[in-house]
Amino acid sequence: MCGIIGIVGRDEVSGRLLDGLRRLEYRGYDSAGICTIHDGGFDRRRAEGKLSNLAAKLAHDPLPGISGIAHTRWATHGAPTEDNAHPHIVGDVVLVHNGIIENFKPLRDELIADGRRFLSQTDTEVVGHLVAREIERGLSPQEAVAAVLPRLHGAFALALMFRNHPDLLIGARLGAPLTVGYGEGENYLGSDALALAPLTQRIAYLDEGDWVVIGREQVEIFDRDNRPVERPVTISGVTGALIDKGNHxxxxxxxxxxxxxxxxxxxxxxxxxxxxxxxxxxxxxxxxxxxxxxxxxxxxxxxxxxxxxxxxxxxxxxxxxxxxxxxxxxxxxxxxxxxxxxxxxxxxxxxxxxxxxxxxxxxxxxxxxxxxxxxxxxxxxxxxxxxxxxxxxxxxxxxxxxxxxxxxxxxxxxxxxxxxxxxxxxxxxxxxxxxxEAPAALNGALAYDEMIEKMAHMIAGARDVLYLGRGPDYPLALEGALKLKEISYIHAEGYAAGEMKHGPIALIDEAVPVIVLAPSGPLFEKTVSNMQEVQARGGRVVLISDYDGIAQAGDNCLATITMPKVHPLIAPLVYAIPVQLLAYHVAVVKGTDVDQPRNLAKSVTVE
Structure with a gap:
């Protein structure tokens, strides 16, 4: 969740920063922004929602400058508004932040008592004020950051730039990843190697507690005790090409x-x-x-x-x-x-x-x-x-x-x-x-995609869906329910099939579809018995099994999905396919954002 990219460059950076944010979209976000340093001042664009909104602002009102930072935000403190979007400007400091400053409240109270005024609801702005205050007291940017970092509790990755030092970028990490990229006449900072892939393959990963001072020609890394350290520079191997959906x-x-x-x-x-x-x-x-x-x-x-x-x-x-x-x-x-x-x-x-x-x-x-x-x-x-x-x-x-x-x-x-x-x-x-044999069996499972797509309409109108399985297929029931609620926003729960009679069976009626995972094997008959208990109470069952299982228990089901017959060892791999496809097609029918569902992030870097 959240993404950072910073460049101390030799050429215009706003287009490259935006491209870096596109590579970070997979992490999940609800607002985005870019700030550059130009003609002795900060120039910033921010937008709520998708990155396309920020791109439209930049197309209408471009950002000049050869140094800058950019961010995709997943809201923690404060709603996903433009005012709360990063980067935040505080005096001569601009910063972006991944993670959470857990002690932001006492720090904010201290700063307000000191006469400082806040323009957002975020914990991030607290860090900006702390650093800006130290600079106003006469410290250099490096000295100010070194003084502030020990006061911050939580998990964070920070990137800061300074109005009067346009060739300087400082980063710090504690509990959230941060990567340094090495270029020719310019250097970079990013949440991960993927963000930096088009810019450089030469990267170093900051260790826990590290902070880094980045210029155009040099990079200095310090540990949590402010001692200079070396971190190995590796070749990332991450492709610089933007990943696309192909024909999908x-x-x-x-x-x-x-x-x-x-x-x-x-x-x-x-x-x-x-x-x-x-x-x-x-x-x-x-x-x-x-x-x-x-x-x-x-x-x-x-x-x-x-x-x-x-x-x-x-x-x-x-x-x-x-x-x-x-x-x-x-x-x-x-x-x-x-x-x-x-x-x-x-x-x-x-x-x-x-x-x-x-x-x-x-x-x-x-x-x-x-x-x-x-x-x-x-x-x-x-x-x-x-x-x-x-x-x-x-x-x-x-x-x-x-x-x-x-x-x-x-x-x-x-x-x-x-x-x-x-x-x-x-x-x-x-x-x-x-x-x-698993890869071939997975291919066989994919052959039923069209049939699953057709039956998705039977599930899309439901408010609640139950998934049942036994043994290793019980976790698959939990995973199927998770997939459905993640991307279709339908309430779904997975249960061990034998537990239905101990409470959840009270939920069964004609409006609650029940997805049953029952491959042939030692637990098949037990699972079918539990399924029949559901059917006896008017439950509408979708049975996912192999040909033999469907032949034995497919009668009176709302629908059936036939899987290849496989050894029980690999059944969890194979039966992951239909529960994924079912969730996917239901989400498409409902018109939700399949790849970036609301409120979720790919990489959850806060507790």
Missing amino acids: RHFMQKEIYEQPVVVAQTLQSYLRPLDGKVALPIPDSDLADIRRVTIVACGTSFYAGMVAQYWIERFARVPVEIDVASEYRYRDPVMEEGGLALFISQSGETADTLAALRHAKAGGQKVAVVVNVPTSSMAREADLLLPTHAGPEIGVASTKAFTCQLAVLAALAANLARAKGRLSEEEERRIVRHLA
């Missing part, structure tokens, strides 16, 4: 269709099909002593972790507990010796998950991360990095990242089982064979 109507649709390819790419890193082995980047001896696994994640990644809990306990016979990242630290979890803490995140910057990772590491846990961005904060701080290979995911509602996470987690479960002596060579060979 939305990024989400494109990313759903990419899943057979990206799951195959991910599995190639973890499977050796010729000799029937799983091959993680860690010796079996390091896994053999693991006594307990704790999985921590948020949202869709949490549901991937729930599936992994079934797999790890079944194959490796290692006890697994799973926590929502935002709750993990606050229940004071017991961290036993020999524990593996497994963190799952698409971006690798999710604030709750990153804070939980650091808590677990401080508690002596071995830390593993499943992440889609191998240069992210979580990836850099982990003991064991397990990257997915989904490629950039632009749609806010995660699709291909989820199935790639499942692929990695299945490989991890098998590798852990082998290391613990729980898996014979033949059993491992079968698991590898079934996982290798």
